[in-house]
Amino acid sequence: MTTILPTPAAWPRPLLGDSPGGNPPSGDARLADPADLDAAVRAGAFAGLTRALRDLGATLTTATIAESGLRGRGGAGFPAAQKWRAVAATPGGAATPGGLRYAVANGYEADPAGATNRHLMTQRPYAVVEGLAIAALSVGAEEAILAVRAEYADAVAVLELAVSAAEEAGYVGEDVLGSGRALRMTVRPVQGAYMLGEETVLLKALEGRRGQPEQRPPYPSERGLWGRPTLVHNVATLAAIPWIVVHGSDAYRAIGDPDAPGTLLVQVTGAVASPGIVEVPTGTPLSEILGLAGGVAGGRTLKALLVGGPSGGLLPADLATTPYTFGALRAVGAHVGSGSVVVADDRTCVVDLARLLTRYCADEACGKTIPCRIGLRRMSEIGERFASGLARPTDRGLLADLGADIVGSALCDHERLATGPLATAMRYFGSEIDAHLSGVCPAGVCAPAGVVAAGTAHGG
Ligand SMILES: Cc1cc2nc3c(=O)[nH]c(=O)nc-3n(C[C@H](O)[C@H](O)[C@H](O)COP(=O)(O)O)c2cc1C
Ligand code: SF4
Numbered sequence: 001m002t003t004i005l006p007t008p009a010a011w012p013r014p015l016l017g018d019s020p021g022g023n024p025p026s027g028d029a030r031l032a033d034p035a036d037l038d039a040a041v042r043a044g045a046f047a048g049l050t051r052a053l054r055d056l057g058a059t060l061t062t063a064t065i066a067e068s069g070l071r072g073r074g075g076a077g078f079p080a081a082q083k084w085r086a087v088a089a090t091p092g093g094a095a096t097p098g099g100l101r102y103a104v105a106n107g108y109e110a111d112p113a114g115a116t117n118r119h120l121m122t123q124r125p126y127a128v129v130e131g132l133a134i135a136a137l138s139v140g141a142e143e144a145i146l147a148v149r150a151e152y153a154d155a156v157a158v159l160e161l162a163v164s165a166a167e168e169a170g171y172v173g174e175d176v177l178g179s180g181r182a183l184r185m186t187v188r189p190v191q192g193a194y195m196l197g198e199e200t201v202l203l204k205a206l207e208g209r210r211g212q213p214e215q216r217p218p219y220p221s222e223r224g225l226w227g228r229p230t231l232v233h234n235v236a237t238l239a240a241i242p243w244i245v246v247h248g249s250d251a252y253r254a255i256g257d258p259d260a261p262g263t264l265l266v267q268v269t270g271a272v273a274s275p276g277i278v279e280v281p282t283g284t285p286l287s288e289i290l291g292l293a294g295g296v297a298g299g300r301t302l303k304a305l306l307v308g309g310p311s312g313g314l315l316p317a318d319l320a321t322t323p324y325t326f327g328a329l330r331a332v333g334a335h336v337g338s339g340s341v342v343v344a345d346d347r348t349c350v351v352d353l354a355r356l357l358t359r360y361c362a363d364e365a366c367g368k369t370i371p372c373r374i375g376l377r378r379m380s381e382i383g384e385r386f387a388s389g390l391a392r393p394t395d396r397g398l399l400a401d402l403g404a405d406i407v408g409s410a411l412c413d414h415e416r417l418a419t420g421p422l423a424t425a426m427r428y429f430g431s432e433i434d435a436h437l438s439g440v441c442p443a444g445v446c447a448p449a450g451v452v453a454a455g456t457a458h459g460g
Helices: 037-042 047-068 080-089 116-123 125-139 153-168 199-206 235-247 249-253 286-292 326-331 350-364 370-388 395-407 414-418 420-428 430-437 447-453
Strands: 102-107 143-149 184-190 230-234 263-270 276-281 302-307 313-316 340-345
Touching: 037 153, 047 080, 047 125, 047 235, 047 249, 080 125, 080 230, 102 125, 102 199, 102 235, 116 125, 116 143, 116 153, 116 235, 116 263, 125 143, 125 153, 125 184, 125 230, 125 235, 143 153, 143 199, 153 184, 184 199, 199 230, 230 235, 235 249, 235 263, 263 286, 276 286, 286 302, 286 340, 302 350, 313 350, 313 420, 350 370, 350 414, 350 420, 350 430, 370 395, 370 414, 370 420, 370 430, 395 414, 395 420, 395 430, 414 420, 420 430
Parallel strands: 102 143, 102 230, 143 184, 263 340
Antiparallel strands: 263 276, 302 313, 302 340
């Protein structure tokens, strides 16, 4: 079970704290049975749904989310209420009087180093169910689907129990809290590769179709599942909604970075003393997050932080002051992504790491668009050449050109993001790239390069 790292007592914790919104006590305390509805309700679960339905109604609930400044936690940081309004404004067809719309919780969690979504789904299932119910009812959806990575059998099981208990108690179902509004909620395990987390691929998987990203517009908010307007949110976005509805938009807006308020769950892994998940206000410096995880393990020094998953940015130690928030990370070539921060100590070869990540991203690309399919493969090959002592003097320039071409032709954002590891390696660790160009791996990781440095001539 993933460790939850302690944070200063004064820090608000809408996702993992002890206030209404479906969250059990603070610290690493967990409900004995996270699917126990009575215990969750005693801790505040469904107070947000009750308020949204009985006191606020759809328009005011949406206004509350807009004023809170909540941005999507699935990676791009898109303002949540903007999507809600787009879904609500799009006619849903003639199937029901208001038309048919869908709301989908993206619980795929594509990042292999991520476990924050899994934690929420297994330990805070009612916050996710309640957030999805509030969002769905606010946009006029009558069908809500929790799409969960099939390998997360624990999350699937807990959410199935939670949804059926919520239905029995009238929080979802044919007549939600006696309002006359219907909301059918189901859990759908989904299985696939990395790209399945991308929303248009996820929706196709739910339709039982082969998954490749779609050109946008139209966005899923206009034409999504089965061609109907569909709201897609990451589970962490949804889990914050009950807290916002109960505490109000001002309380949420007061937390963290004013441009992207609230908290983020960060999964800190790699060479740290205490790996785990930590809930931080947006804008918390990376160095502080590293400190909460006990610092670099074994008295070693920090070499790089991989921020944003396999397509993240490799940031040097002197950029550890960067605030952990959407805009600031993007400015330095990283991104929030799935919320993972991987710590690399001084023994790491950044060139080798960037090579591995680029290869992963190239292997996972679906192949639909040529700049991504061919360009990432070429970038990956150049990375392999650096790490094997076979790089050519022109490879640095070629890498930069390829990166620029790929970024300019994005269809689904994977290609833009996937250039990140090598682009940041070149930007911040240029001397290591140069060393590899002359056949030397300063960290001694790329063994063949070392061999070349010992005297073997290699191609130019
Ligand atoms: C390659 C790729 C992988 C993605 N993987 C995920 C994922 O695993 N989970 C997720 O919620 N969003 C993922 N996204 C983002 C989704 O497409 C979508 O923007 C998000 O689910 C919307 O939720 P939000 O509004 O709450 O951010 C991915 C995007 C891309 C381009
Ligand atoms: S950019 Fe890459 S991953 Fe995205 S659709 Fe094109 S080939 Fe597939």
